[in-house]
Amino acid sequence: MRRQNKGNGGLYAVWFIILVATVAITRFYGLESSNFYGIAETREIVVNFEGAVEIKKINVTEGQSVEQGMLLVELSSPDLMLKINQISHQLDQLKAQKGVDKSEIQSRLRQLKAEKAAKESELRNQIAQLENQYKINKSLLSGLKSISGNGGYGNAEGSSPMELKIKSLKEELSLCVNPLAIQIELFEKILANSKNPVKIQVERLEQELTLLANENNKLNIYAQISGIIGSVNFKPGAKVSPFAPILTLHTRTPSFIKGYIYENAYADIAMDEHVNVASLAIADRNITGVVIGIGARIVAYPERLRKHPDLQMWGREVVIQIPENNHFILGEKVLITSSVKKPGGVEQLKRLFTPSESVADVLLACKNFLFEEDILPIIPLETQGIEASALLYLKDIDRYMVLSDDTPGNAPLVMLMDSHGRITRETAIAGLEKIDDMESVAEADQGILYISSSLSTAKNGKVKETRKNLVSVQRQGNHFTLVKTIDLYSQLMTHAQREAGQPWADFILGAISKKNLDMEGMMYREGSLFLGFKAPLMNKESVILKIDEIDCAMETQTFKPHQISIWRSFSLIPGKGQLQEGISDLLYFKGILYLTGTPLMKDKGSRSGTLWKLDEATGTPVCLAHFNDLQPEGVASGKEKNSLIICFDQGHKTKSKTCKIKVN
Template identity: 80%
Template structure:
């Protein structure tokens, strides 16, 4: 009996130890969910050049402090100078040829005019003399009664030799002058027509020369921000391949913290949450930051942040933006404390013994979701001030073209971005002064792009002229130039009034009348442009219009009857209890239509949206993924196979973001 009691005591003791260990581990994870570690990092600018260059001069060294606008590197590009010299020589030849050709034609034209005038004067003088002589003779003979009928100067004038001579000279004048007049007219037409081809060619070369000179001016690289030189990878005289990092520049103090939270505790962090960041080296040195990015997958901890370097740990990345005036050192290890309340003990136990899903808080499956798409990490764009509204992958230069719906002074700027969210170049659309609220882009044929404003009214209920544009743009690598432009808003209104009663016309007129017209999505297929409208709705569905022969529309600025119609109407709503969404972009990919949608009614301070898919054989779109706290504005084919890339507009104060979605 004593032996049995002794065995029970040992058993109870073992269970007590296990329970104590469980509680301790649970409490440990609870602490880990509100306190975790991170590393202070900074915004880094990589200085490179898109062409092969030679380092002419480097004015900075590693660790040097530089001010904004300071000259850092001077490059030289023999290929660029060769192109500039070649085009300059072509221009000189064309201008000289244009002058010679024009002078020759003008000289010949003057000769013909002089010849015509001389011949005309000579024959007219002869005719005038004969006509005067004829009148005198006729007057003298009319008084002689002995000569009946004036001997040919009476009624039968056709028999007069002098009259015959006058008629002969007039006929000779006509036969001589007409060929000369025809030659003069031909030379005049030649002179007029000869100006246009040469003029167009000269203008094209001058524009190309201007772009090359702009590129040449960029061979002197100045500091974009005040900061510290991180690394210098080349010496003067070295030859550098395109896009190779020449040097790096970063801010003097860290701009964000990258932390890692344990995988079984990741649900305690949310976007926009205020976080306390404290130094581990110096007591009472802390600062408040804001969560701006949450990783969408579970990754391995950096070795430096592991409690035991040999023991592998897994967690989720959290990016925290901190004020610029902080006292942290770059690369410093810091303690991050969440402001959220700890979970209840029962929830902690449940979380401990229940495997977590490795999917971000910002993603939420829809009720009619058929299969889970793989979401890669959500990356914030490194450049501030961009409200990403549309994007497009440009395979030949391996860059994403990004549009912002708000630019300084409504400048027609195109941003080129790499896969890491870094803007490597900002370039204007040559030939276009301004455009407002760029919301959509589509790629046509032979390097032609189509960009459109939203056509929406502003806050004061008026639509700006710069918000009415649909433009076609010719792209050559990373250069963009205007091909054509049409006032799409006025074109819609004029044509819809004449076609009133047709579904598309009533839809447009209703949107214009109620000032709700908002076009945010666009795609191109076989000469047809498809326009996706966020608002208004038509029978509680979003509308996609199509315009055939879009190039002809932009060129003539006119719509033919039947050239525009409704292509699709779709209802984007995840459930009856969910907010209905309107189209923010659309994409045709691998036989299916992909759409991004954002709520028609926005809650104060909140942003959200979804990715949808519509098969050609189906009539109802399915929701692939929903984004909490993120507003999807653009979708495009990704760089990798079977991937889409989505950009999120988070407003002016928070950086735009991107993520890649792998689709089946």
């Protein structure tokens, strides 16, 4: 009995040691879930130029501190100068030709007027002399009784030779003067209209010269922010290809922290959570940051952040925004502490021995397996938020065009974003004063883009004039210029009233009557524009309208009979028990129509949505991925092969986000 107890005591000791080790490990990973490491990083601006240039002068060196507005680089473009010289020469020629042509026409006109006056005066004098002679002869003959009648004077049947002569001279006057008058009138019209063709050419060339002069002014590149020069990649005299990075500029202090949280503890961090960021090098140097991004996959820890460099660790990336007035050094290693209370020991033990999932909680595959990349926040140039509503990849400049449905003062702003979610440029559409609630963009032919407002009713029950329009825009590189504007809302209503009884017309008229019209998706295909409506539904189905010959409609500012029709209608219900969705964007990519949808009725404070693929043979939408806590507003083709980029609008208080998805 004693021996048995002794044997059991040894077993109990072993179990006790295992329990202590387990608790220690649990506490260790509990600490890891509350405290994790990161690296202080910053927003970097890449200085480049959209055309081939030559470096004239570089005014900064690597590591130099610069202030906003300081001249960084002076460039020269031989091609640009050649164009400017050619247009200036053409202008000089046109202006000189304009003066010569006008002088020649005026000289010929004076000559014709003088010739007409001389001819008219000569013939009128002859006619006046003959008429006087005729009167004298007639009065003399009237006193001679021996001559019967008037002797041929004044008789209509037997006109005298003098009368015939007068009549002949009057006809000659008409025949001679009228052609001269016609020529004078013609030359006067030529003189009046001769200014127009030359004037139009002059104005066009002057506008082109102004644009080229503006481009020439951009050859001097100034610092967009105050900061520090990172790298200088060229020397004076070097020739640089388009969009090649000339130098980089970053802020003086880090603007965000990239941390990594252990894979079995990644659920312990949440979006918009406040965390404490502390320096490991200097005591009492800490600051409060906000979580603005959580990676959607498990990745390997950087070697620098591993406790044991030889031991591989896996976790989830966390992006934390920190105030600009911080004392951290770029690249500094920091300790991040979460302020949220963590689960107890039982939950930690359960989590410790439960395999982690590599698919983000926010993305659920519906039918087709999708491989997802990080969900990144869109980082704006300035402090104002972005409510991303539409997305388009511009291959020639390797940038994503981002639209926001809310801009300061309804300005027509276009933002260009790199593949890391950073807005590198913000520009206005030249020639367009205002546009409200931009919700969709479609790329047509020859650099033309179509951008539309939602056509939706405001909270006051009215549709704003700035929310009714469809605009066509000419894009050249990263410059956008208005081509045409059409009041799409009014034209749809007017045309629908003319074609009342047609399914599409009844759909539009019903939506306008109920004030629930909301158009958020758009695509261009073979000369036609397709409009995807989030609301209303037609027979419980989402609707896509097709407008044929959209270019002609933009030019004439009206629609022709039977130009509009319903192209597709279908129901978007992700799964059993889930809310029905309306269309939030359209994308025709490699022969397949992709669309995003968001719920028609939203739960307060929650956001969700789905990526769909339309089977054109059956007209049936196929659910590809459903997003929890994310509202997909735009979809575009990605930079990589067979990839899509989706942007999410999280409201004005939270940063918009993007993610990359692989499709077959």
